[in-house]
Amino acid sequence: MKLSEKLKKRKYDEIWQEYCGFLDLDMDSYMLIQNRLMLEQVRLWSNSELGKSILGSKNPQTIEEFRSQIPLTTYNDYADLLLQKKNDILPEPPIVWIETTWEGGQHPVKVAPYTKGMLDTYRNNLISALIICTATERGVFDVKPTDKVLYGFAPLPYLTGLIPPSLNDAIGFEFLPPVKEAVKLSFSERNKKGFKLGLSKGIDFFFGMGSVAYYISQSVTSLGNGSSTGSQKSILNYSPLTILRIIRARIRCKKEGRSLKPKDLFRLKGFVCAGTDNDCYKDDLEDLWGIRPTELFAGTEPTCVGTETWNKNGLYFFPDACFYEFIPEQEMNKSLDDEEYQPYTVLMNEVVPGEKYELVISVFKGGAFVRYRVGDVYRCLGLSSREDHTNIPRFRYIDRIPTVIDIAGFTRITENSISKVIELSGLPVEDWVAAKEFSDKKRPFLHLYVEIVPETLMTQAIGKEILREHLEVYFKYVDNDYRDLKRILGIEPLEITIVRCGTFKEYQRKTGRKMRRVNPARYDISELLAVQNECHVTYRGGII
Structure with a gap:
């Protein structure tokens, strides 16, 4: 029986138990599900050409053997086979191939096969999040x-x-605009059409990335600006009842001395946001819509794997999507500094509250990825919750791993991509580090700390605005998603600080270590900026 039929027959207890019963599990029951599904997956995966390409002659029979014999993997381990989209090399034949950005400037896309079992699990977990929100x-x-x-x-x-x-x-929900129509429209056209239909029909649910949801929400405020001729004319396109609703909302907002917000026109039942940097937008989205978004964790490789509850105090991982392993923060940092180092992992029943972990997943139901480093970092918030009445761990999403800078869920900027941008630009950059930072309004941006070649500073006037203009041209060329940050979201993603010549060498001399190029520790950047005051590079009789 479909969910729609169960809802019509008001089988609410049965629905809750079917889709949200995982919240009632204790740790032992949770791990039983994990281990059973993992053993099924090991057998499927080990017998496939894809599995054998990684396993070699090994043949794990238990969870312990699986974890000891199979190394941690990244997309590089799968790329040669998966990018060919050959179904016969996989544990199970896929129904659809899903695509995402890999690494701007080096690899255009990653693809991931989805089997029928994976799609069924994805649907069920998506419904769980829908119900819970x-x-x-x-x-x-x-x-x-x-x-x-x-x-x-x-x-x-x-x-x-x-x-x-x-x-x-x-x-059988109604999507605004209808899906067949929406996919043919541009981002802007889709938003306008969706809100226009929503004003006449109502909006019950809003799903989207936090950054995109915030941008979409801003377009509603234009309805509250009655001063422009264009705004007045646009209202005439709506039905009389809709016009009356807009006018009443405007009057109410004017009395309260504020601009119109989506909550003045719509009453959402559920609001789900996914992607990175959601914490930067949640407070504003709650203010705009009158309902706090429920965070959902999903990704191309891991599928739909986690959701918050009604208390919005942490993510719970669905036990039937993936087998979860966690690399402790210290181990993660060691492996990022030394590519040959194999970090150890802990399981769901071994995580420690307060600790940060890099997530490792093995996809169930014939998935391609095993012991796969997703590149996401989480903090364990607790092993139980009095508010939720749960006895399984919950987590908060922190960010991508330190060597990747993800801005608002749109980019994956790495050392390789920045190096390529600087090389293509031909700019006289002596040295650099890059960090993800946040503005006073909690908006993420890429901060590039740059040292210019001494000779150039004596012969050319190079300031940070010139550097930013030049580098942005090449960032947009190398990474299409970077271009969308400004085009779609209106975000200025790049900030540049020029440090004195000789600063990086002086930092290394003083500290005895070389700073990580991408996302170094905050104290390292603070020390770098402090060190530059001691730098005096002489060139042709001048100090620069």
Whole structure:
């Protein structure tokens, strides 16, 4: 029986138990599910050409052998085979191939195969998040087959493109605008069409990346600006009842001395946000919509693997999506500094509250990836929760691993990509480090600390604005997603600080160590800036 039929028959307890019953598990029951599904996956994966390419002659039979015999993997271990999209090399034949950005400037895309079992699990876990995001307490939720969903997703072949067909298969929501129409529209056109339909039909759910959801939400405020002729004319395109609703909302906002917000026009039942940097936008989104977003964790390689509850106090990982391992922070840093070092991992029943971990996943149901380093870092918040009445660990998403700078879920900037940008630009850069930082308004940006070749400073006037203009041209050329940060989200992603000549060498002489190029520790950057005051490079009789 489909979810829509169960909802019509008001089988709410049965629905909750089917989709949200994992919250009732204790740690032993959770690990039983993990181990059973992992053993099934090991057998499938080990017998495939893909598995044998990594295993060689090894043949693990137990979870312990699996963890000791199979090394931790990255996409480099799969690329040669997966990018060919050959179905016969996989543990199970895929139904669809999902695509995402790999690394700007070096590799254009990654692809991941999704089997029928994976798609079924993805759908069920997506529904779990959907139900939970409307819940006020355990077992109390508000989902109807007639609900309207604002279409804020990237279409297939991206992972979010699976959301409409997955939900339609189970419940038949109405998407605004309709999916067949939405995929043909530009980002801006889709937003305008979605809000116009929402004003006449209502919006019950909003799914989207935190950064994109924030940008989409800003377009609603234009309805509150009655001063412009264009704004006045646009309102005339709506029905009389909609116009009356807009006018009433404007009057109310004017009395309160504030601009119009989406919450003045819509009453969301559920708001789900995914992607990175959601913490930068959650407070603003709650203020705009009157409901705090529920965070969902999903990714191209791991599928849909975690959700917050109604209390929004941490993510819980679904036990049937992946087998989870965690690299402790200290081990992660060792392996990032030494590529030959193999860090040890702990399992879900071994994590420690307060500690940060890099996530490692093995995808169930015939998935391609095993012991795969996703590149995401989480902090364990606790092993249980009185508020949620749970007895399994919960986590908070921190960010990508230190060697990757992800801005608002759009970019994956690495040392390689920055080096290529600088090389292509031809700019006289002597040395540099890059860090992800945040503005006073909690917006992420890429901060590049640059030292210029001494000879150039004596012959050319090179300032940070010139550097930024030149480098942004090549960032956009190397990384299409970087270009979208400004084009779609209106974000200025690059800030540049020029340090004195000789600063990097003086830092290394004084500290005895070379700073990590990408996301060095904050104290390292502070010391770098302090050291530059002691640098005096003489060139042709002048100090620079």
